[in-house]
Amino acid sequence: MRQAALSHSEWAANACDLALVTGQRREDVSLFRFSDIRDGRLFVTQGKTGHKLAISLNLRLDAAGLFLQDVIERCRVNNPSNFMLYSSIRRGGRKPGPLFPDGLTQAFSDLRDSSGLRFGPNPPSFHEIRSLAGRLYEVEYGEEFAQRLPGHKNSAMTKKYLDARSAEYVMV
Template sequence: MGRPDKYDANLPKNLTYRKGRKSYAWRNPVDGKEISLGKISRRDAVAQAIEANHYIEKNFTPIALLEQLKGTNEYTMANWLDRYEVILQRRKLAANTYKVRAGQLATIGEHFGALVLSSITTRDVAEFLERWTACGKTTMAGTMRSVLSDVFREAVVEGRVDANPVTPTRAPKIEVLRERLEYESFMAVRAGAERMPSWFGLAMDLALVTGQRREDVARMRFTDIKDDRLYIEQQKTGACLAIPLSLTLKASGLRLSTVIDRCRLVSRCDFLISPGIRKNSEDGSINLDSLTKGFVKARNFSGLEFTDNPPSFHEIRSLAGRMYEVEFGKEFAQKLFGHKSEKMTAKYLDSRKKEFVMI
């Protein structure tokens, strides 16, 4: 028979020294299996055993009887996300917002789903957000932090957790990189659009004179025009606007009724902006990517030099807001945007330039 293992009270728990083989072994307390560490130094064996014991304690700690009676040990993040979706539905958000949020919750579920909700720590949250922060994707990190914070905030309200582990984390500093579109640049890009199908140039004009998002410009129909007004229900926020056809952006010379009349000459369906009824669009609606890619094409035709983050089609909305603010004031711009808060409007009206204060 081989020599018995040597017991050493100074060794970490689960670690033994096999005197006969002059080696160390560690016993897994979860399944009872023994793992040989080989003929390594006492120092290395102790370090590895301590690390393994810490891992077991963190992930396989026996559940207290009281926790089992309460059922808190089994309530995972996945369970809570099912409940959170019900809460989210009650907020009556726009369809597009639900779609975006669903993707964000799926990402949270993939990372935290199997974990017990009450066991998730601030460190766990920080490590989760680091995947975007480390890549410089601070906007995405900030968005996920906001969503995750709301998930836990509702869990606190319903008594599922005692505190929000997201709160102590630092909100990433988001630097706006996208270059603003100025009116002179808009006109140059608009001239470039003359080399493209006529509907695209009209889409740019319609976006500027109405100040609406790309999604809403693409959905505008002739049947939405009633009593000399263009009725719009914004897809993102659900805000409802009734814009008079007499609306005129004086600096650009654009009048809404005139732009719509030009759309009637081009469109062959109910949509104001349409390349026509085709195989992949039986109703004549336009794919949003067509506006995005079309703007890039017109921008290249313009011959202008931009930064590494050139303005997109969406920047026409900001330009419209800044121009309307000059002509009619900030309150008018806020109503046209459909914003409930001045803070959101201020983001669009920010020219992102250094401006001198006139004394």
């Protein structure tokens, strides 16, 4: 799939890598901005839950050979926008600009279908990258880290967040 992404477009490979190294939802990945980077961290407020994360730019996913900082730097190449995922290509009436979640889904579907890989009746979606990230991070960093990165909470963690009134970012 990664090789198919490289042949599709710069942004498709970057989108897959951002999703994998950050473990975030497509809606959040599509909204990542360079201006969200401060003090060596990518600050994310998840759209679905409002959960706030501050992800270190030094985050590394060894299984994929990815550093968050490197992926972000690749997103800057040929990108005049503040959005990390930007396309200058006009297709089907689309204007150049940031990518939308449905665009990520469609591109991933196209990549999946062109990859030559065979899937059953329920092929993976872009969201499966988030699940894969969780599984890989659990092996490399442990269960607690793999739970914090995507913003999942258990009862003990929920109490911590409630104490902070959800106003503080969780350092990852």
